Amino acid sequence: MRELKNWISILAGSAILSFGINNFIIQNQLAEGGFFGISLLLLYAFHLKFGYSFLLLNVPLFYIGYRMFGRRFLVKTFAGVALVSLFSLVIPENITPPLPNDKLLAALYGGVVNGIGLGLIFRSGATTGGSDIIARIVNYKWGYSIGRTLFAIDILVISIIAVLQGMMIAMYSLVALFIAAKVIDVVIEGVATSKSAMIISDRTHEIAKAIHDQLERGTTLLKGRGGYTGQDKEVLYCVVSREEIIKVQQIVHDIDPQAFVIVTDVHDVLGEGFSPLVKQPE
Known part of the structure; x- marks a missing residue:
């Protein structure tokens, strides 16, 4: 029963995350950190759909992760990546109206919705691949902190966003990242303190x-x-x-x-x- 709840949580979290990315981040030309951010940059620059690029970027990491951490690690990680990629392709991008004149509001909404989705995925024991896999590999091989590695990757991607998309977009994207991180904590730890x-x-x-x-x-x-x-x-x-x-x-x-x-x-x-x-x- 617990395993069934975990898979339902992964499914729901992936759908919520994809809805947030499509309707608040992409609609308002915002960005994210990590592999989400790279996939969004590929979308804005080359019109390559987010779902396809996010899945393709993770394929080499699946193989490395499987060789280093085994099948159990791969199954739920692949599920998280595949479901986010699938839902991002099937969930429409026009469910909510765009907020081109209020990107701060879009960043806040996007951060909350994405945080709920990611929190449900993480709480079930799965990940969304990308930076998470890289951070685990770096920690396993060289002993660097997973948190610091994730932070460094996010900073690198946001810096690229600042150069390509402008400083204002990068700043709004940081707001969305910060809000998402706080909401993830609430989903995983609960509201009761x-x-x-x-x-x-x-x-x-x-x-x-x-x-x-x-x-x-x-x-x-x-x-x-x-x-x-x-x-x-x-x-x-x-x-x-x-x-x-x-x-x-x-x-x-x-x-x-x-x-x-x-x-x-x-x-x-x-x-x-x-x-x-x-x-x-x-």
């Missing part, structure tokens, strides 16, 4: 008991040592919902007003009381 609290106090056991009794949340006691005093300390750590963090602060204040509290955002909290812990797609 939990809070973690690290509490340094001489009365950690009392605070922990109050959190257990009043919020029915678990806590963890960590061993610490004061950097200045050298004295051993117990550090209380807990994760709660965004709404409950105020209550935690009130509990700490009531029991030990001198306590030191650090509150941070946490994402993708799995386990009892939060999202269920499940096996991630391979």
